[in-house]
Amino acid sequence: MDATITVKELLLVVVSLVVIGFGIYLIVALRNLNELLKKVRQIVDENEKSIKETISNLPEISDNVNIISTKTKDVIENIEPVLPEIVDNVNSITENINDGMEIAIDTVEVVGENISDTVEAIRDSTVDVTTYIKLIGEVVKVIKQVIAREK
Structure with missing residues (x-):
C-alpha cells in the first residue's frame, strides 16, 4: 500500500496546523x-461612587486650575520687575554676613590669644608667688630657729 502526497495536500496540512495553532x-x-476585563469591571464597581464624584467635580477642578494659573501668572508678572533688585539685596546680605563672620572669627581668635596669654x-605669676x-x-x-636658740 503506497500513498502519495502532493505538494498541495502538504501545504493544506501545514496551513491547517498553523490555523489551529493561531x-x-x-x-x-x-x-x-476576559480575566483582565473582569478585574477592571470589579475595580470600577468597587470605586463607582468615587469615580462619579470625581467626574462631577471635574468642572470645579478645572476652574480651580484656571484660577491658580491666572494668579500664578499675575504674581510672576508682579515679581518679575523687582526680581533683579531682590537678587542684588540677597547677594548684598550674603556678603555682609560673610564679612560679619570674618570679623567674628578674627575677634574670637584675638580673644582666644589674649586668654591664652592671660593664662600664661x-x-x-603663680610660680613667682609660690616662690615668694x-x-x-x-x-x-x-626667724623661729633664731628665736628658739635665744631662749
Whole structure:
C-alpha cells in the first residue's frame, strides 16, 4: 500500500496546523483578556461612587486650575520687575554676613590669644608667688630657729 502526497495536500496540512495553532493562541489571549476585563469591571464597581464624584467635580477642578494659573501668572508678572533688585539685596546680605563672620572669627581668635596669654601670665605669676611664699616660709623658719636658740 503506497500513498502519495502532493505538494498541495502538504501545504493544506501545514496551513491547517498553523490555523489551529493561531486559533489556540487566540483562545488563550481572549481568555486572558476576559480575566483582565473582569478585574477592571470589579475595580470600577468597587470605586463607582468615587469615580462619579470625581467626574462631577471635574468642572470645579478645572476652574480651580484656571484660577491658580491666572494668579500664578499675575504674581510672576508682579515679581518679575523687582526680581533683579531682590537678587542684588540677597547677594548684598550674603556678603555682609560673610564679612560679619570674618570679623567674628578674627575677634574670637584675638580673644582666644589674649586668654591664652592671660593664662600664661597667671601661671607665671603663680610660680613667682609660690616662690615668694616659699622664701617667706624659709625666712619665718630661720626667724623661729633664731628665736628658739635665744631662749
